Amino acid sequence: MKKNSKLKKWLFIAIPIVVVTAIVISLIPGKRGKTMMDIQYTTEKAERRTIISSLSGSGALQPANSYTVTTLVEGEVLSADFEEGDIVEKDSILYVIDSSDTANNIERSQISLRQAQKSYNDSMEKKYIKAPINGKVFSLDVEVGDEVRQGQTVATIRDSDTMDLTVPFPADDAKNILAGDSATVTLDNSFETLYGTVKSVSGSDIVGMGNTITRNVKISVKNPGGLGLEQAATASVNGVNCSAPGKFEYKAESTVTAEVSGTVVSIQANEGSLVSKDQVLITLGGSDLENSLQNARDNLRNAELSMENTQNQLDNYTIKSPIEGTIVDKEYKTGDTIEGGKTLCTIYDLSYLEMDMSIDELDISKVSVGQSVQITADAVEGKVYTGTITKVSVVSEATNMGATSYPVTVRIDETEGLRPGMNVDAEIVLAEARDVITVPSGAVNRGNVVLVTENSPSAKNKTELKAPEGYVYVEVETGVSDDNYIEIKSGITEKDTIAYVAANTGSGLPFPIGGMGGGMSPGGMGSGMQSGGNRPSGVSGGRQYGGAGGFGR
Numbered sequence: 001m002k003k004n005s006k007l008k009k010w011l012f013i014a015i016p017i018v019v020v021t022a023i024v025i026s027l028i029p030g031k032r033g034k035t036m037m038d039i040q041y042t043t044e045k046a047e048r049r050t051i052i053s054s055l056s057g058s059g060a061l062q063p064a065n066s067y068t069v070t071t072l073v074e075g076e077v078l079s080a081d082f083e084e085g086d087i088v089e090k091d092s093i094l095y096v097i098d099s100s101d102t103a104n105n106i107e108r109s110q111i112s113l114r115q116a117q118k119s120y121n122d123s124m125e126k127k128y129i130k131a132p133i134n135g136k137v138f139s140l141d142v143e144v145g146d147e148v149r150q151g152q153t154v155a156t157i158r159d160s161d162t163m164d165l166t167v168p169f170p171a172d173d174a175k176n177i178l179a180g181d182s183a184t185v186t187l188d189n190s191f192e193t194l195y196g197t198v199k200s201v202s203g204s205d206i207v208g209m210g211n212t213i214t215r216n217v218k219i220s221v222k223n224p225g226g227l228g229l230e231q232a233a234t235a236s237v238n239g240v241n242c243s244a245p246g247k248f249e250y251k252a253e254s255t256v257t258a259e260v261s262g263t264v265v266s267i268q269a270n271e272g273s274l275v276s277k278d279q280v281l282i283t284l285g286g287s288d289l290e291n292s293l294q295n296a297r298d299n300l301r302n303a304e305l306s307m308e309n310t311q312n313q314l315d316n317y318t319i320k321s322p323i324e325g326t327i328v329d330k331e332y333k334t335g336d337t338i339e340g341g342k343t344l345c346t347i348y349d350l351s352y353l354e355m356d357m358s359i360d361e362l363d364i365s366k367v368s369v370g371q372s373v374q375i376t377a378d379a380v381e382g383k384v385y386t387g388t389i390t391k392v393s394v395v396s397e398a399t400n401m402g403a404t405s406y407p408v409t410v411r412i413d414e415t416e417g418l419r420p421g422m423n424v425d426a427e428i429v430l431a432e433a434r435d436v437i438t439v440p441s442g443a444v445n446r447g448n449v450v451l452v453t454e455n456s457p458s459a460k461n462k463t464e465l466k467a468p469e470g471y472v473y474v475e476v477e478t479g480v481s482d483d484n485y486i487e488i489k490s491g492i493t494e495k496d497t498i499a500y501v502a503a504n505t506g507s508g509l510p511f512p513i514g515g516m517g518g519g520m521s522p523g524g525m526g527s528g529m530q531s532g533g534n535r536p537s538g539v540s541g542g543r544q545y546g547g548a549g550g551f552g553r
Helices: 003-025 099-129 288-316 457-461
Strands: 040-043 047-060 062-070 075-079 093-097 129-130 137-138 155-171 182-187 193-201 211-224 230-239 246-257 264-267 280-285 318-320 325-330 343-360 372-377 380-392 404-410 425-442 450-454 469-473 478-481 487-492 497-500
Touching: 003 099, 047 062, 047 343, 047 478, 062 325, 093 343, 099 280, 099 288, 155 230, 193 230, 193 288, 193 478, 211 230, 264 288, 280 288, 318 487, 343 425, 372 404, 372 450, 380 425, 425 478, 450 457, 457 469
Parallel strands: none
Antiparallel strands: 040 497, 047 425, 062 343, 075 093, 093 318, 129 280, 137 155, 155 211, 155 246, 182 193, 182 230, 193 211, 230 246, 264 280, 325 343, 343 404, 372 380, 372 425, 380 404, 425 487, 450 469, 450 497, 478 487
């Protein structure tokens, strides 16, 4: 069945073409062809008129942009302070939906994020072994590459630049000693005198030898370089001598231990070097430690993503306008309960309107972006709007007639009286010639010659082509044409009488066989389309197309 259908289709197209071709050949000037009937000519004067070559179509108006506002969340509408017809700005708040449950989730996500951040920071800190005090590295007990265990001592740090001497003073005298008082210190054995400062005075009494009551006084002394833990000394403050000698202590001493197990990958201090509190001494590594760090890092990232997701959910409870435009419908009001995925309202951008029209493949090359388009609407009588072509699609579309067309988008900026959804007619003016000499398109023969009566003024310019009795062929220059008439720039005048074979004049032919039928330009076959639109007398139209739904071909 499909094969027979295709055959019928091609026969339907081919038979008329063969018939028309035979007739046209028989009528070529200077040729003699046998016909089965006498040809009757229609004569008329060349006439002045305005010719407009145009493409016409229709379509429905659409807004410049439209947006259907929906939501993914559910809840009660707390506010919706707008109404249909209101003009809203971009990002202005349309709806506020109850988000109390999501707010609680955000608080929980924040707590989880803080915990994950602390865990990660702690894991990173444990990778670095730091000095707990200011001082000098007394001993370094590991080397690069060593494996250390959690709690293992890796270094010792001392602050020996200043030594502390603790000595007892009579309790009654000690009550008059204050921190910051100057003290004189005498070393045992060498009797060398040093000067120091009272650091602190004990607040409790101590029973000494012979039932004497004393209080300890701690004195800070600058180490000249030879003081050690075994050195003993006495001291006097404010002229009062201590009750017994005491021994020196380091101002600070600390052992440094590893908080986690790992491998020593680098050492940032040497024995004898001065270090500050929290200065990195040793960096640990190893697969176990790195795995622990990676787990902490992953947990932190998961907490961050959870927080972001919850925050985004909270943002969804405040719904803003995505565009600047006019509210055309409102589905929910304050107090309503919204279900997820429902349409809340629709917004149109009415700053300009658009329409689409389809242009036949034979004419699409005549259309380009920027061309002016005249728009009329039955709903707005007596007004012509001006539009501009903003897009000529390169993607074709086929109609149910099997023809191919291309969508063309037209923008209309002046929209007073127009509304989206209105049907409008559009005309693209391709060329225009006003008050020019014209003849029916069928009167122009192949080779740009026109048949005129022998008594016409321009008959004196006849060509050598053999013409029917009583007529001569005159060469002409043509201009703008439409489906009915063609402009004659030179060759004949308004006083000339032209002759052509008109449709349905007894010849039995469906078009003016004296010319090129259907409005085709000289030298080629036209589409045979009819003039479109209602025009003033003396104005010819152009090709007419339908809107997006189809076209008159």
